[in-house]
Structures are given as structure tokens and as C-alpha cells.
Amino acid sequence: MCFFLHGALNGDVSEAEYESVIGKYEYNLARGTRHDVKTAVKESTEIVKTEFRITDGGCDCESAVGRHDPKNQEIVDLSNMISELAALSGAKQINICKTWIGKRNKKEVNVNIKDIEIPVFLADMEENVLYSVNI
16 A cells, blocks of 8 residues: 545635746645545545645655655755745645545644644654644
């Protein structure tokens, strides 16, 4: 079995501003809601959908997310992208999870972006937990 990173940016963000941030990174954070991410994870129990995948490669088993190294370059880059998206006018929430294929998230956790250091948060994310980061 493999891990997959799913996520979405929720809010009323202009398409041009959103694209200007997303275009700078190797990662993707689709525009959508917590429900969209939950649905993508649920549907991935049978076939991995790509719309709300953060990466576009194979599985994310080798991802630095959840490996407790906030200085890892992958974590730094993903953190920078999330910070820039969160700073966009109209951004409300970022939903993100690292879930085993064939599993659903076992719990949901809400955090405020002002209360976390994003690199540490990403490095310490638990498996099978949907995090909603309120902006």
C-alpha cells in the first residue's frame, strides 16, 4: 500500500493570483473544500484520482511530510507554497492530508495558521488525518 498527499485551497481567490503562486512550485493545491478532499480520499480507495493530489508522480511514500524534518527541501518548498496561497486575498482554509490508499482519514483536526510554524506542522503531520488550516 502507498501514501498519497491530498489537499485543497478553500476561498474566493482570483484565478490569476492563484495561478501565479501555483506556477512557481512542483506541487499543486487545487481549489476546493474540505468535502472535496474527503471525497477524493474516499474515491482513492478504489482508484487514485489526481484532481486533489498535491504531487503528480506515483505514490507519496517517500514524501518528507510526516517525517519530522522541517528543514527538508520538500517541506520548505511546500511550506512556502502554502504560505503564499494563505496570503492571497480571499483565502479561507487549506485542507491537507497524507492518507494510505484504501483507507479513509480517521480524524479531522482544525488549526489556525497563526498558531503553527508551517514547516514543523508539515513535518509532523500524522497519517490518515485531515487537517484544516484556517487562515
